[in-house]
Amino acid sequence: MTRQLQLDPISVSVQGARIVYDGAALFDDFDFTLAAGRWTSLLGPSGIGKTTLLRLIAGLADNGAGDAVACDDGRPLAGRVAYMAQQDLLLPWRRAIDNVLLGRDLRGRRGRERADRARALLDQVGLDDKRDALPNQLSSGQRQRVALARTLFEDRPVVLMDEPFSALDALTRMRLQDLAAGLLQGRTVLLVTHDPLEALRLSDTIGVMTGQPATVAAATVPPGVPPRRADDPEVLALQGDLLRRFGAAP
Amino acid sequence: MTALRVLVIAAALIAGWMAIVLIAQPPPYILPGPLAVLAAFADHGGEIARHAVTTAAEILLGMLFGTLFGTASALFMAYCRPARRWLMPVLVISQALPVFALAPLLVLWLGYGMGSKVAMATLIIYFPVTAAFFDGLRRTESGWLDLARIMNGSRLAVLRRVRIPAALPALGSGLRVAAAVAPIGAVVGEWVGSSAGLGYLMLHANARLQIDLMFAALAVLGVLAVALYYAVDAIMNRLTYWQPDTDLLQEGP
Numbered sequence: 001m002t003r004q005l006q007l008d009p010i011s012v013s014v015q016g017a018r019i020v021y022d023g024a025a026l027f028d029d030f031d032f033t034l035a036a037g038r039w040t041s042l043l044g045p046s047g048i049g050k051t052t053l054l055r056l057i058a059g060l061a062d063n064g065a066g067d068a069v070a071c072d073d074g075r076p077l078a079g080r081v082a083y084m085a086q087q088d089l090l091l092p093w094r095r096a097i098d099n100v101l102l103g104r105d106l107r108g109r110r111g112r113e114r115a116d117r118a119r120a121l122l123d124q125v126g127l128d129d130k131r132d133a134l135p136n137q138l139s140s141g142q143r144q145r146v147a148l149a150r151t152l153f154e155d156r157p158v159v160l161m162d163e164p165f166s167a168l169d170a171l172t173r174m175r176l177q178d179l180a181a182g183l184l185q186g187r188t189v190l191l192v193t194h195d196p197l198e199a200l201r202l203s204d205t206i207g208v209m210t211g212q213p214a215t216v217a218a219a220t221v222p223p224g225v226p227p228r229r230a231d232d233p234e235v236l237a238l239q240g241d242l243l244r245r246f247g248a249a250p
Numbered sequence: 251m252t253a254l255r256v257l258v259i260a261a262a263l264i265a266g267w268m269a270i271v272l273i274a275q276p277p278p279y280i281l282p283g284p285l286a287v288l289a290a291f292a293d294h295g296g297e298i299a300r301h302a303v304t305t306a307a308e309i310l311l312g313m314l315f316g317t318l319f320g321t322a323s324a325l326f327m328a329y330c331r332p333a334r335r336w337l338m339p340v341l342v343i344s345q346a347l348p349v350f351a352l353a354p355l356l357v358l359w360l361g362y363g364m365g366s367k368v369a370m371a372t373l374i375i376y377f378p379v380t381a382a383f384f385d386g387l388r389r390t391e392s393g394w395l396d397l398a399r400i401m402n403g404s405r406l407a408v409l410r411r412v413r414i415p416a417a418l419p420a421l422g423s424g425l426r427v428a429a430a431v432a433p434i435g436a437v438v439g440e441w442v443g444s445s446a447g448l449g450y451l452m453l454h455a456n457a458r459l460q461i462d463l464m465f466a467a468l469a470v471l472g473v474l475a476v477a478l479y480y481a482v483d484a485i486m487n488r489l490t491y492w493q494p495d496t497d498l499l500q501e502g503p
Contacts, residue, residue: 106407106411
């Protein structure tokens with residue numbers, strides 16, 4: 001846990017981004033900020049450009065719009081981001097522990113200390129007895145836990161998550177949300193989701209993305225420290241507000 | 251289980267053969283019976299073994315070189331756009347020109363020895379290996395590549411840790427095809443011009459109406475081909491241990 005506190009949280013901002021997709025502008029002069037060391041969730045209907053924005057920040061956009069991303073410490077963001085997707089993206093030929101160590105192997109820096117840390121992270125996500133299991137021997141919840149451990153192993157100040165829990169059943173999802181909320185504390189987190197309850201439980205800030213070109217409006221965040229209880233009346237009331245905002249039945 | 255099945259298939263073929271010989275009674279220079287062939291094995295055992303070793307060596311060397319050139323070409327094409335443009339036509343030509351047509355040339359250039367036969371086997375498997383592996387290398391799951399990019403993996407590291415392992419099942423398909431066709435290259439080469447190998451022995455025996463010996467050589471060639479296929483199959487299954495077996499036959503109704 002002390003390792004996480006050593007990180008200096010950084011704030012990330014997108015300024016004046018413009019992305020045109022199929023002739024239509026998804027973003028035009030678009031501004032967005034991730035507060036340092038806080039958890040920001042981005043809600044919005046499918047196809048509005050949430051994932052595009054996340055990929056832009058991650059440096060995965062191949063359209064030159066990456067210049068619009070800046071950090072408050074003036075250094076480039078590249079190399080300071082960890083990424084977690086809806087699919088676990090585990091390599092099926094690697095055991096759980098080796099999947100956690102993928103970043104080490106890709107960067108070519110070996111060492112005992114790192115392997116020990118990977119083991120400790122698997123312990124933290126509750127998979128100490130599944131270290132040597134191949135991904136196809138794990139349940140989808142367990143696989144996403146390995147993915148979470150792999151994300152934490154990267155030890156990066158900014159963590160970008162694209163609907164990481166949406167493929168899980170309700171109970172597993174809650175457990176993983178709680179786990180992630182605890183383990184990612186102190187990092188600058190962007191969670192893209194279309195589950196209002198998830199955003200309300202986990203976030204310090206919630207942005208609601210609408211329109212084309214897209215704009216982001218802040219939504220009210222319930223009081224209290226994340227992860228908030230799913231049956232908290234304020235959380236439930238705000239969930240109702242958000243659902244109505246998206247045009248769901250009252 | 252597989253070995254047992256192969257034995258059962260072999261026994262059934264031999265029984266059918268025996269039945270035809272007993273019922274139709276063809277002259278032995280048209281179709282010798284299994285017992286005559288067995289006798290040919292006994293009489294010419296050493297000779298057959300010697301020629302079989304030559305052919306097996308040609309096939310194995312062909313597999314080796316074809317796999318090396320094929321995988322190297324696929325990697326080269328995957329990472330170098332000009333290579334893709336220039337190598338692809340060569341690849342297609344290597345497959346479009348029948349190896350039978352090239353055999354006399356290769357024998358002319360490389361001589362009567364093993365060289366021309368190895369070249370032939372190499373040539374015949376070069377295309378399936380290259381095409382299959384190249385295809386595999388190009389179809390790496392994009393999410394894995396995104397992840398590797400965010401992890402600051404170098405191109406070489408991504409190739410080694412992600413792309414190549416992910417392409418192994420595709421390479422396996424190519425190698426299985428290669429194992430099945432490599433003997434063709436070697437034997438055709440031997441037919442066109444050689445002084446050793448099972449193909450040579452068959453041609454020679456045929457000319458002298460030793461049809462029983464010809465059948466014996468053919469049987470050994472069959473055993474070699476089947477053994478090669480199953481060996482390659484076993485190796486590739488081991489290398490892709492992680493691949494789920496989603497056999498159609500194992501699905502419920």
